[in-house]
Amino acid sequence: MEKIVLNNGVRVLYRKVYGEMTSFCIGFEAGANSEEGFNKGVAHALEHMVFKGTKTRSEKEINAELDEVFAFNNAMTNYPYVIYYGTCSSYDFVKGFRLFSDIINNPSFSEVGFSEEISVILQEANEWKEDFSQYCEDELFINSYKERRINETIIGNEKSIKSISIKELKDFYNTHYVAENCVITIVSSLEKHEILEELKNFNINEKRYNRVKIPTEKNRTGSYEKEVSGFSGAKIEYIFDIEELNELETEALRLYSMLLGEGVSSLLFEEIRNAKGYAYDISTEFKNEKGIRLLAINTSTSKEKISNTIESIDFILKESIEKVGKLTNEELDVLIKRLVLKRDFWLERGVELAKYVTTNEIMYNKGIECLNYKDILNSIDVQLIYQTVKKVISEPSIQILK
Numbered sequence: 001m002e003k004i005v006l007n008n009g010v011r012v013l014y015r016k017v018y019g020e021m022t023s024f025c026i027g028f029e030a031g032a033n034s035e036e037g038f039n040k041g042v043a044h045a046l047e048h049m050v051f052k053g054t055k056t057r058s059e060k061e062i063n064a065e066l067d068e069v070f071a072f073n074n075a076m077t078n079y080p081y082v083i084y085y086g087t088c089s090s091y092d093f094v095k096g097f098r099l100f101s102d103i104i105n106n107p108s109f110s111e112v113g114f115s116e117e118i119s120v121i122l123q124e125a126n127e128w129k130e131d132f133s134q135y136c137e138d139e140l141f142i143n144s145y146k147e148r149r150i151n152e153t154i155i156g157n158e159k160s161i162k163s164i165s166i167k168e169l170k171d172f173y174n175t176h177y178v179a180e181n182c183v184i185t186i187v188s189s190l191e192k193h194e195i196l197e198e199l200k201n202f203n204i205n206e207k208r209y210n211r212v213k214i215p216t217e218k219n220r221t222g223s224y225e226k227e228v229s230g231f232s233g234a235k236i237e238y239i240f241d242i243e244e245l246n247e248l249e250t251e252a253l254r255l256y257s258m259l260l261g262e263g264v265s266s267l268l269f270e271e272i273r274n275a276k277g278y279a280y281d282i283s284t285e286f287k288n289e290k291g292i293r294l295l296a297i298n299t300s301t302s303k304e305k306i307s308n309t310i311e312s313i314d315f316i317l318k319e320s321i322e323k324v325g326k327l328t329n330e331e332l333d334v335l336i337k338r339l340v341l342k343r344d345f346w347l348e349r350g351v352e353l354a355k356y357v358t359t360n361e362i363m364y365n366k367g368i369e370c371l372n373y374k375d376i377l378n379s380i381d382v383q384l385i386y387q388t389v390k391k392v393i394s395e396p397s398i399q400i401l402k
Helices: 042-050 057-069 090-105 114-129 132-144 158-163 166-176 191-197 247-263 267-275 303-325 329-347 350-364 373-377 382-392
Strands: 001-007 011-016 021-028 071-079 082-089 182-188 220-226 235-243 282-289 292-301 396-399
Touching: 011 191, 011 350, 021 090, 021 350, 042 057, 042 071, 042 082, 042 090, 042 114, 042 166, 057 071, 057 090, 082 090, 090 191, 114 132, 114 158, 132 220, 132 235, 132 292, 132 350, 132 396, 166 282, 182 191, 182 350, 235 303, 247 267, 247 282, 247 292, 247 303, 247 329, 247 373, 247 382, 267 282, 267 292, 267 303, 292 303, 303 382, 303 396, 329 350, 329 373
Parallel strands: 011 182, 220 396
Antiparallel strands: 001 011, 021 082, 021 182, 071 082, 235 292, 235 396, 282 292
């Protein structure tokens, strides 16, 4: 993969692939973390509004062209970033890229449809809480952090969403949708010179950009409970903050996560699902993004088995530290092989590769370096994993939803 910085400051990452398809991703550090001084949810609302029409295309025309050109397309707002991405035939790359360029660089911000789109987002906020796993995590973040943006959902709350105005959308857009803050990744069968020729037409605001600073804050440890009317079961989530880990330690902990809770042979699944029957499913989740770096454990159980499940999780966590310290080199090799296999499978799809590289370049200026995971993993030994696990696996924040 190659990185090219255009004259206007836009960072372009390009990989040549064989076949007839092109995937690309256009991203900005303009997610929920960037909302300081704005209503919460404005980043997500802006992502919606750019598709409502441009200076030359109506919303209906945009939608028709998206369906005509793209095999797949989408947009996503997360805490650190917003990304716009899709896959089309290489023959249609110019048409597809110019459509996305128009959507991103020339939004009309028309009052027509604005109130309807806000209504859609409010409905999305209501449905968000109907996902009890998501609801449990949201409550956990609220209880665990007071200064970080993750103490509120990405889409905001009802009051903040209703307070968003067209003017505020324009102000947020003009602040963050600028060349210095833009990353474009293209995975294509087209040659580099063909890509760069088209990028000359990507006309974006060239004003200066100041990067977002994330407050330094450890999670508030403890156990929190919330009762939800109409919910017959129970959700439990643990989080361990990994903000202080370096890159090598982060990958070492990722291997521990494989052992602890990823797959049907994991320690948590074997004990709590298979041996005890406390939960239908239990797993770990690794979050490694700017402002939200956590190791999480998620499970569903019955209200009657909450205490038993937590006791078992605590026991397994304690035992797992000792087990990690006794890993053989052969067992470590298996963990590395499993993790590499999962990543290779995931990144084999061009659009996932484009998203992964774009977001890592946005967050850490490591778009190309993030693909060196095999070399990093092969430099990890058992002692490093053991020391990292001992550093992290203590004083969790725990949310119980019942």
